[in-house]
Amino acid sequence: NAGVTQTPKFQVLKTGQSMTLQCAQDMNHNSMYWYRQDPGMGLRLIYYSASEGTTDKGEVPNGYNVSRLNKREFSLRLESAAPSQTSVYFCASTEGGGSYEQYFGPGTRLTVT
Amino acid sequence: GENVEQHPSTLSVQEGDSAVIKCTYSDSASNYFPWYKQELGKGPQLIIDIRSNVGEKKDQRIAVTLNKTAKHFSLHITETQPEDSAVYFCAASRSSSNTGKLIFGQGTTLQVKP
Numbered sequence: 001n002a003g004v005t006q007t008p009k010f011q012v013l014k015t016g017q018s019m020t021l022q023c024a025q026d027m028n029h030n031s032m033y034w035y036r037q038d039p040g041m042g043l044r045l046i047y048y049s050a051s052e053g054t055t056d057k058g059e060v061p062n063g064y065n066v067s068r069l070n071k072r073e074f075s076l077r078l079e080s081a082a083p084s085q086t087s088v089y090f091c092a093s094t095e096g097g098g099s100y101e102q103y104f105g106p107g108t109r110l111t112v113t
Numbered sequence: 114g115e116n117v118e119q120h121p122s123t124l125s126v127q128e129g130d131s132a133v134i135k136c137t138y139s140d141s142a143s144n145y146f147p148w149y150k151q152e153l154g155k156g157p158q159l160i161i162d163i164r165s166n167v168g169e170k171k172d173q174r175i176a177v178t179l180n181k182t183a184k185h186f187s188l189h190i191t192e193t194q195p196e197d198s199a200v201y202f203c204a205a206s207r208s209s210s211n212t213g214k215l216i217f218g219q220g221t222t223l224q225v226k227p
Contacts, residue, residue, distance in 0.1 A: 004156070031213045040122065042202060043157070043217040050212045058214070059114075090156050094213045100145055100206060102215060104156030 001026055004105035006091050012111045013081040021076040021108050023091030029103070030096035032074035033058075034066060036087040037107075043090065049074055051096065081112045115140040117205050119218025126193050127226050134221045136203035137185040143205040146179060146186045147215065151200040160201075161188070164208075193225045 007022045025032065030051050035043040035058075045058030049068040063085060065077045074093075078085055088109050092102040116139040126132050138146075144165035149157035163170045163177045163186065170177050174193075179186040190197055200222050204215040 033214075035217075040219055042117075042119070042219040045214060045216075048212065048214060056212070059216075092156075096211075096213055100147070100208065100213055100215075101159045101162070102147075102213070104149075104158065106154075106156050 003027065004091055004093055004103050006089075006105035006108050008108060009106065010109050012113065013078075014113055015082060017081050018077065018079050019081065019110075020078075021089055021091075021110075022073070023075065023105060024073045025091075025093040025103070026072065027093060027095070027103065028071070029093035030071070031094045032068065033092045033094075033102065034064075034074070034076045035090045035092065036060065036085075037090060038087050046076065046089075078110075081110075083112045086110060086112045115143060115205060115207075115216045117203060117216050117218040119203050119221060121221060122219065123222045123224070125224045125226065128193060128195060130193055132190045132193055132197070132223055132225075134188045134201055134203070134223070135185060136187070136205075136218050137183075138205040138216075139184070140205065140207065141184065142207050145206040145208045146177070147204050147206075148175075148177060148188050149202045149204065149217075151202065151220075153199075157202055190223075193223075195225050195227050198223055198225045 047066040147162035151157040203218040
């Protein structure tokens with residue numbers, strides 16, 4: 001089992017460019033999450049998908065969109081990148097249905113210049 | 114909404130000493146409290162969790178305590194080792210929400226000096 005995988009590992013964008021961060025899990029988990037990690041701010045939830053076919057906003061959704069492509073994959077899109085979106089992005093998944101341990105991917109380090 | 118405060122932001126201890134990290138939460142309906150460890154360049158990994166029906170849980174050198182009345186919980190690491198050096202995050206969740214959402218604290222960078 002690879003667990004949770006994320007691509008790319010690193011990315012540099014110019015202001016206004018768009019990109020999609022990919023996430024996939026092979027644990028047959030129901031719920032998936034996107035977080036951003038900034039120094040001194042902890043992990044903040046951007047969007048989540050409690051089950052296949054549903055998505056909901058988290059604490060900091062502005063400037064992002066998501067797609068739950070199927071049960072395995074959950075992508076995060078930045079339509080017009082801004083320097084404030086420079087961060088490390090983590091995808092996570094959990095089995096759901098009473099099991100709460102979240103499994104995290106290795107992260108994507110994004111820099112917007 | 115739910116808020117989780119974590120202290121201290123950095124902690125430096127000598128190898129063999131104990132380390133304590135504290136968190137407070139605002140939502141009295143929260144009933145699940147995990148702790149995650151994040152090593153450099155990696156994603157966070159669950160190390161221990163506690164539910165609101167117990168006051169303390171221990172796993173070898175790590176333990177977590179929960180005070181529901183005061184709405185705070187703590188991570189205790191005894192006999193610290195250099196490999197304990199990492200960033201630690203507390204989190205809180207309402208299991209009844211069925212979304213699995215976690216609200217994280219700001220993180221504590223623990224340095225264990227050999």
